[in-house]
Amino acid sequence: MALEVEDLRVHYRTLRGDVRALDGVSFGLADGEIMGLAGESGCGKTTLGKSLIRLDGRMRHVGGRAVLDGGELPIADDKAMNRRRYRDVSIIPQYSMSAMNPTRKIGKLTADLLRAKGESFRELRPELVRRLELVGLSEQVLDNYPIELSGGMKQRMVMVLSTLLDPSLLIADEVTSALDVSNQKAVAETLVRFRELGFVKSMVVVTHDLSLVYQIADSIMIMYAGRIVEKGPADTIINAPRHPYTRALIEALPEVGLEYGDRRLKSIPGKPPQLLNPPTGCRFRDRCELAHDRCIEDPPAVDLAPDHTASCWKVVD
Amino acid sequence: MGRYFRRKLLIYGVTFFIAVTINFAIPRLMPGDPVARMLNRHSVSNSESAAALRTYFEDVFGFDVPLWQQYLNYWTALLQGDLGVSVFAFPSPVSSVVLDALPYTIGLLVPAILLSWIVGNGLGAMAARSKWLDNSVLPLGYLLTAVPYMWLAILLVWSGGVLLDWFPAARGYSLSMQPNLSWAFFVDLVHHWFLPFLSLFIVALGGWAIGMRNLVIYELESDYSNYLQALGAPRRLVRRYAFRNAMLPQISGLALQLGVVVGGALVTEVVFAYPGLGSLLLNAINNQDFFLLQGILLFIVIGVLLFNFLADVAFVLVDPRTRLGLEGGQS
Amino acid sequence: MTTDAALNADVIGKRNEHLYFALRNPKVVIGLSIVLGLLLLGLIGPLFLSSSPTAYVGPKSEAPSADYWFGTTVHGRDVFVQFAHGLRSSYLVGFLGGGIAFVIGLTIGFTAGYRGGLTDEFLNMLTNVVLVLPALVVLIVISSYMEVRGVVTQGVIIGLFSWPWVARAVRAQTFTLRNRDYVDLARLTGKRSPQIVVREVMPNMASYLLMSMILLFGGAILFASMLDFIGLGPTNAVSLGTMMQQSMAWAAIHLGLWWWFVPPGLAITAIVGALYITNVGLDEVFNPKLREM
Ligand SMILES: Nc1ncnc2c1ncn2[C@@H]1O[C@H](COP(=O)(O)OP(=O)(O)OP(=O)(O)O)[C@@H](O)[C@H]1O
Ligand code: SF4
Ligand SMILES: [Mg+2]
Numbered sequence: 040m041a042l043e044v045e046d047l048r049v050h051y052r053t054l055r056g057d058v059r060a061l062d063g064v065s066f067g068l069a070d071g072e073i074m075g076l077a078g079e080s081g082c083g084k085t086t087l088g089k090s091l092i093r094l095d096g097r098m099r100h101v102g103g104r105a106v107l108d109g110g111e112l113p114i115a116d117d118k119a120m121n122r123r124r125y126r127d128v129s130i131i132p133q134y135s136m137s138a139m140n141p142t143r144k145i146g147k148l149t150a151d152l153l154r155a156k157g158e159s160f161r162e163l164r165p166e167l168v169r170r171l172e173l174v175g176l177s178e179q180v181l182d183n184y185p186i187e188l189s190g191g192m193k194q195r196m197v198m199v200l201s202t203l204l205d206p207s208l209l210i211a212d213e214v215t216s217a218l219d220v221s222n223q224k225a226v227a228e229t230l231v232r233f234r235e236l237g238f239v240k241s242m243v244v245v246t247h248d249l250s251l252v253y254q255i256a257d258s259i260m261i262m263y264a265g266r267i268v269e270k271g272p273a274d275t276i277i278n279a280p281r282h283p284y285t286r287a288l289i290e291a292l293p294e295v296g297l298e299y300g301d302r303r304l305k306s307i308p309g310k311p312p313q314l315l316n317p318p319t320g321c322r323f324r325d326r327c328e329l330a331h332d333r334c335i336e337d338p339p340a341v342d343l344a345p346d347h348t349a350s351c352w353k354v355v356d
Numbered sequence: 357m358g359r360y361f362r363r364k365l366l367i368y369g370v371t372f373f374i375a376v377t378i379n380f381a382i383p384r385l386m387p388g389d390p391v392a393r394m395l396n397r398h399s400v401s402n403s404e405s406a407a408a409l410r411t412y413f414e415d416v417f418g419f420d421v422p423l424w425q426q427y428l429n430y431w432t433a434l435l436q437g438d439l440g441v442s443v444f445a446f447p448s449p450v451s452s453v454v455l456d457a458l459p460y461t462i463g464l465l466v467p468a469i470l471l472s473w474i475v476g477n478g479l480g481a482m483a484a485r486s487k488w489l490d491n492s493v494l495p496l497g498y499l500l501t502a503v504p505y506m507w508l509a510i511l512l513v514w515s516g517g518v519l520l521d522w523f524p525a526a527r528g529y530s531l532s533m534q535p536n537l538s539w540a541f542f543v544d545l546v547h548h549w550f551l552p553f554l555s556l557f558i559v560a561l562g563g564w565a566i567g568m569r570n571l572v573i574y575e576l577e578s579d580y581s582n583y584l585q586a587l588g589a590p591r592r593l594v595r596r597y598a599f600r601n602a603m604l605p606q607i608s609g610l611a612l613q614l615g616v617v618v619g620g621a622l623v624t625e626v627v628f629a630y631p632g633l634g635s636l637l638l639n640a641i642n643n644q645d646f647f648l649l650q651g652i653l654l655f656i657v658i659g660v661l662l663f664n665f666l667a668d669v670a671f672v673l674v675d676p677r678t679r680l681g682l683e684g685g686q687s
Numbered sequence: 688m689t690t691d692a693a694l695n696a697d698v699i700g701k702r703n704e705h706l707y708f709a710l711r712n713p714k715v716v717i718g719l720s721i722v723l724g725l726l727l728l729g730l731i732g733p734l735f736l737s738s739s740p741t742a743y744v745g746p747k748s749e750a751p752s753a754d755y756w757f758g759t760t761v762h763g764r765d766v767f768v769q770f771a772h773g774l775r776s777s778y779l780v781g782f783l784g785g786g787i788a789f790v791i792g793l794t795i796g797f798t799a800g801y802r803g804g805l806t807d808e809f810l811n812m813l814t815n816v817v818l819v820l821p822a823l824v825v826l827i828v829i830s831s832y833m834e835v836r837g838v839v840t841q842g843v844i845i846g847l848f849s850w851p852w853v854a855r856a857v858r859a860q861t862f863t864l865r866n867r868d869y870v871d872l873a874r875l876t877g878k879r880s881p882q883i884v885v886r887e888v889m890p891n892m893a894s895y896l897l898m899s900m901i902l903l904f905g906g907a908i909l910f911a912s913m914l915d916f917i918g919l920g921p922t923n924a925v926s927l928g929t930m931m932q933q934s935m936a937w938a939a940i941h942l943g944l945w946w947w948f949v950p951p952g953l954a955i956t957a958i959v960g961a962l963y964i965t966n967v968g969l970d971e972v973f974n975p976k977l978r979e980m
Contacts (some may be wrong), residue, residue, distance in 0.1 A: 054708070093586045124588030138583040140597050142604070142676055152584065184676045201587070343516045361979050371816045378825060386832040498967070502960035505915045506931060507952025514940045514948075525940070612818065613853075619823030628936065637824075639807055641831050641918055649828055656824050664819055 040106075041241040042091075042208055044067035047103035047114075049090045058314045060086040061178070062265040063103070065340070066322060068208070073234060073242045075273065078262035079311055084245045085133065087262070088210040090114060091243075092128045100243040108207055125156055129206035129239070133198040133213045146181030149200060156204070163203065170199045170238070174229055191222040198229060202238045209239040221247075225253050249292060253277050258346065259346030261285045264311045264322040267340075271347035276281070280350040284323045329353050357505050360678055365670050368661045375657040379650040380430045384423075385545035412441060421450030439654065442685035444458050450651035453636065459654065460528050463622050467540065468556035473610055475557075476564025483565065489595060493565055499564025505620035509555040509627035516551055523551045526629040547598050552628045559619055571602035611667035614660050705894075715966025721961035725954060729774030740769040740925040758946035761937045767923050770950050776926035777908050777955065780842045784907030787846025789853060789900050796857025801865055811858070818851040823913060830919035838921045843938065845907050853899050860892050865881050894973035901966050902918055905959040911954050927951035 041046040047064040050057035057316045060083045068074055076084050087097065091105060091112065100115035107127060113119035116175060131200065132138055140148055150160040168178045174195040202209060211230060241306050246252045252259060253273055261284065262269040269282040287307045309326040311335065312318050320335040321327070327334070333352045340350045421429070433440075439450040483493035484510050517525030529544050530536065575581060575598035584594050625634025633652055640648040709715050738744050745755055747763040756765035799810035829844055830836060838965075889896070912918060915928020934940070934948040 045535065046622075089586075121588045121590075126588075130583075130586050132579070132583055132586065134579040134583075135577040140584075140587055140601070142601055143597065144676075150591055152587060155589050186677055187680065196376065197583075253442045322617070367815045367819065368814065370812065371819050374816055375820065375825075379828070382829060382832050403691070412864075434755075449978075464940075480797055488885065495964070498963040499956065499960050502905070502909075502957045502963055503953055504912045504928075504957075507948075507955065510931065510935070510940060510948050510952065514945065615819070615821035615823065618821050619913055622823065623916050626917060637827065638917060641827070644831075646832070649831055653824050653828050656821050660819060660821050 040067045041070045041072070041108060043106040044091075046102050047090060047105065048101040049086055049094070050099050051086075051097050052099055052100050052236075053097075053315075056156070057099070057101075057315055058317055059100075059265050060314055061081070061090060062314070064265075064267055065103075066260060066267055067278070068243070069085050069239050070240055071234060072140075072258060073210045073231070073244060073256045073268075074260065075249075075259040076243055077247065077252065077259060078248055079307075080169055080247075080316075082262045083265045084262060085212055088243060088245055091208065091210060092098040092124055092130050093117075093120065104131075117229075117232055125201075125206065126204050126263070128210070129201045129204070129208065131198055131201045131211040131214050133216070135194045135214065136217055138197050139193070141185055144181070144278070145183055145185060145188075147197060149203075152200075153203075158204070164195055167199070167203060170203070173232075174199055188317035191218060191225070191278075194218060194222070194226060195229065196235070197292065198226070201319045205238055209233075209242045210245070210316055211242060212245045214244070215246065215248065223251060225316065227251055231255050239336075249277070250290070250307045261288065264317060265314050266322060267350065269347075271344070271349075275344075275347055277352065280342060281354050282351050283327050283329050283348075283353065285349075288325075294327075321350075360672065361668070364665065369663065372657060372661060373455065375654065376431070376434060379653060380427055380639055383646060384426075386512055399664060408422060408447070434654075437652040440463065441638075442648045442651075444643035444644040444648065450647050453648060454633070454651050454655050457632050457636045459516055460623065461621060462659075463631060464552055464556060464625070464630065465618065468560060469610070469614070469617055472557045473559035473564050473606070476561045477568045479561070480565040480568025480570075481602070483569045483573050484520050484576065484598075485595065490569065493677070494568065497562040497566040497569075500559055501566065503559055503562075504623075505556070505559050506561055506623040506627050507554065507625045512551050512555050513627060524548050528631040546627060548628075548630070552624050552630050555624050555627075556617070556621055560613075563613065564606070564609075568606060574596050575601050577601075604671065606676065607671050611664040614663055618656060618660065700949060701912060708972045709969065712728030712968040712972055713974065714822055714964050716968075718961040718963075718965030718968060721882070722965065725774055725958055726778055727793055730776050731865025731879065732770075733775060736768045736771060737766075738765055738768050740764065740772040742768075744768075748942065748944055757950050758944070760947055761939070761942065766947055766950065770802060770927075772925045773927040773930055773951055774954060776921065776924050777928075777958065778836045778909040778913065779838050780845065781904045781908040783959075784845035784849065784911065785900060785904035787843060788848075788850040788903045788907065791846065792850035792853025792859055792899075792903075793896070795850070796854040797861055799854070799859040800861025801871070806950075807858070810854070814851045814854045814858075817848060818855070820848070821829055822848040823910065825916055826910070827919060830914060834838050834922075836919065838924050838926065838947070841911055841921060842907065845910050845914075849903065849906055849910065853903065856895070856899065857892070858895075861897065862889055864904075898966050898973075900963050901969075905962040908955060909959055912951075920934065927955055 042066070044113040045065050047061050048059070049061040050059050055285070064083075064087060078084055086098070089098065090261065091114070092099070093112065094100060107123075108285065114121060139145060143151070153160045153163060164185070167181075171178060171180065176192060176195055176199070180188060180192065180196060185196075188196060191268070194217070198214070215226050218226060220306055228244065230244065234242060244252055245257060249259075256273045258271060259273050259276040260275065261268050261282065265282050269276065269280065269285045276285060277289060280289050284307075291307060305328060312322055312325065318324065319337070321330070321338050324330045324334045331352070336352075338350045338352045339355065340348050341354050342348050369595045417601070438452060439616070442448050442453045444449050445453050468497060479493055480497075483490040513525045524530070528548050530542065530548075533541055533544055535541065550564075572595075577592065578598075578601075581598055583592050584597070621632070622634035622637055625632045627640050629635055633656065636648065637652050640652065697859050741764065743763045744765050745763050747759060749755060749759045749763075751758040755765050755767065755777045757770055759765055760769075795814060799807040800815075819906055826844055826848060830841070833840065876939050910930070911920075911926065912928035915926050920926050920929040920932065925979050928951070930951040931948055934944065939945075939947040
């Protein structure tokens with residue numbers, strides 16, 4: 040296992056109390072696995088991604104742990120975590136379009152960053168140029184300011200920059216949402232290529248676009264209201280989901296075709312519960328057609344196959 | 357870049373045009389006869405100069421020709437550097453009276469603006485990094501920006517000039533001195549300059565500090581800062597970027613704030629009876645010396661526009677976004 | 688629950704929430720108390736004070752005492768009476784100047800941002816021109832030509848010259864807002880543009896507008912005090928600025944009559960400072976991001 044997350048709990052502190060954005064999240068990620076992470080807006084996908092690399096000022100690590108390549112990730116310890124960032128864990132953020140300092144040339148920015156991490160820009164430059172060419176960018180971009188690049192170019196630039204130190208785990212958050220269809224496809228394929236070339240070992244790809252993630256992911260994990268409801272091989276999740284929520288999600292898709300398109304998750308009637316004071320028991324209860332008495336208690340995570348788990352009482356039966 | 361400067365120059369041109377037009381229009385739009393009022397004030401002085409004045413005014417206002425011609429004549433005179441004759445310093449031309457006072461105002465304004473900008477930015481950037489400092493800089497900054505310029509000047513004259521008697525309470529140099537190039541005169545000049553400078557400096561400081569603090573905090577929360585931090589860049593690098601980017605709006609802010617600081621300098625000079633444009637303005641008002649008043653306005657407008665232009669050039673030099681002209685004419 | 692009802696409930700909830708947090712934000716509470724307290728003094732103070740601010744009521748140059756709370760001037764005028772009346776003028780100028788600037792800035796900003804094109808070019812140019820004009824000096828020239836000056840005229844001319852930055856900000860905000868879907872939707876359903884602006888765009892900027900109104904209010908007070916101080920204050924009323932001007936003219940500093948020039952300046956500082964602090968507090972209320980922690 041490359042990554043092992045156990046009972047992770049991360050809250051946002053607000054004046055009105057803690058928002059339990061991650062409330063007991065456990066999963067594993069194998070070496071070389073690309074895992075798609077999906078779920079309705081606000082279910083905690085970004086929070087999970089950020090928890091594995093950097094908690095922002097309002098986030099608090101309440102419990103649980105993460106182990107990467109056999110070593111503990113010091114999630115709550117910003118200093119200790121700093122040494123692991125970029126080298127071991129890296130991120131392609133949701134906001135790639137604005138991720139680079141607008142007033143610094145891209146090459147200078149890269150040099151600043153590498154120097155700060157104790158790497159030599161001069162030594163890494165040939166590799167950087169090679170990777171730029173791989174994604175279709177010329178060496179020239181290093182002399183450009185970010186605004187001189189198109190959206191797709193910026194996205195690719197950030198992808199190369201984020202993976203330059205060959206991290207073991209890469210978190211890609213909504214990397215395709217801001218792009219048009221042809222760019223989406225290119226970016227998705229690049230992610231797979233990066234893994235094949237060994238630039239990254241395993242990946243968590245956060246997305247709204249199930250059909251896109253189906254193309255590139257080995258496994259898919261579905262979140263609902265701060266918890267994991269189902270994880271399994273991509274094929275199984277798309278074609279034979281077991282959890283009622285996953286089913287509803289898949290059914291909301293018009294058709295999971297093989298081509299890319301902007302088929303996003305359609306909404307399911309009702310709203311997910313708010314995470315300030317989440318209800319006890321199964322959180323999907325209000326919207327679930329199969330809900331019954333037992334659902335008042337927390338459903339256990341049931342192993343349906345060696346690599347397929349779902350958290351639902353109906354699955355137990 | 358060309359587009360950016362063309363746009364700016366157009367704005368400054370139009371502003372100058374409008375300022376001149378205001379100067380032309382106000383005396384003609386306001387109720388009452390300006391000539392009569394100006395003469396009224398001065399009928400007390402010797403009759404010879406009063407007579408000279410009357411013919412002069414009637415000539416200058418030239419009410420007997422049509423309005424458009426008056427307007428053209430006005431521009432012609434202006435472009436020849438003729439701003440009229442000062443009433444209160446009769447018969448000196450307005451331009452020479454203004455030019456005499458100008459160095460004092462510039463000597464007060466330029467150091468006060470630049471130093472308050474530099475120190476304020478430094479304080480603000482420091483406040484953005486330390487909670488403790490922030491809790492003192494922020495309220496103090498707001499307090500300072502709320503202080504009327506003349507009130508702080510009054511307090512300084514009262515405390516430093518009267519109670520403690522460390523500094524002269526008025527004037528640009530001692531009565532006993534004649535302006536000359538000696539060391540003693542220079543020391544005297546600085547001695548008189550210090551309190552008014554300090555007053556302007558302190559009031560202007562607060563605004564810059566608050567502005568910088570907010571900008572740095574904003575930059576520190578921006579996407580590029582988050583990305584750098586997610587990649588484990590040290591705070592130092594993130595701060596350096598944030599600080600540099602926060603400086604940019606502060607440079608254009610320098611130009612935007614100029615009008616306010618100039619106003620502050622005028623009233624501060626009045627408090628200190630400092631022999632710059634402010635005191636001249638007060639004299640012009642008290643003597644209903646409209647030519648002088650308008651001359652001062654014109655000089656200030658020109659100064660502000662020049663300064664704005666300098667700030668634009670500086671801005672283009674430091675901000676690649678404007679330099680590349682990709683953001684369109686940011687104006 | 689239909690989505691409409693849900694939306695409405697959300698809006699109401701949000702408003703209550705803002706009020707809830709505003710009343711619990713110490714900055715807002717302290718700031719508003721100062722502003723309202725002084726306003727109250729300016730409003731009802733003069734009603735209870737029998738003498739007029741220009742009446743010679745007592746001994747000359749007397750320090751504050753039980754009879755004359757803020758002392759008297761060199762001529763024996765009651766400084767406290769002047770102060771109360773001065774507060775009144777200052778608030779009036781603030782309301783008028785700030786209000787007029789607000790309305791002009793709002794109208795020009797909305798029109799420019801909403802219409803775009805040539806209208807925008809022209810209005811933007813106008814805004815930029817007024818922005819670089821040194822307003823105080825222009826106001827000085829205008830005021831000096833007026834033989835009779837009142838608090839109201841002063842408020843009006845201040846308002847006429849202090850709107851540009853509001854217009855600029857509103858224009859920018861309208862630009863981004865007008866491209867949002869709900870405005871398009873409103874346009875499709877055939878509503879006319881002023882309606883769209885008022886119904887759809889305004890509520891989305893409400894917090895921002897409230898805060899700029901507060902800043903304009905404070906700015907107008909500061910502005911007026913400077914004009915007054917140069918001797919271009921109202922000819923028929925006492926203001927905080929004219930109090931300072933008079934104290935200077937009669938050498939109060941050298942005579943040590945601090946009670947004459949300290950209260951007016953302090954009051955202006957307190958009002959404007961309290962307004963700024965309120966604004967910081969409101970910012971925290973409206974921006975939940977700042978509110979957390
Ligand atoms: N700064 C914050 N303060 C308080 N609550 C927050 C904050 N950020 C996120 N949350 C809450 O945490 C929950 C999870 O948010 P998160 O951003 O992880 O969702 P997401 O799954 O990434 O959604 P999306 O698909 O919209 O990106 C949400 O309910 C959200 O309301
Ligand atoms: S546990 Fe119960 S409510 Fe939850 S998904 Fe399963 S059946 Fe539905
Ligand atoms: Mg997200």
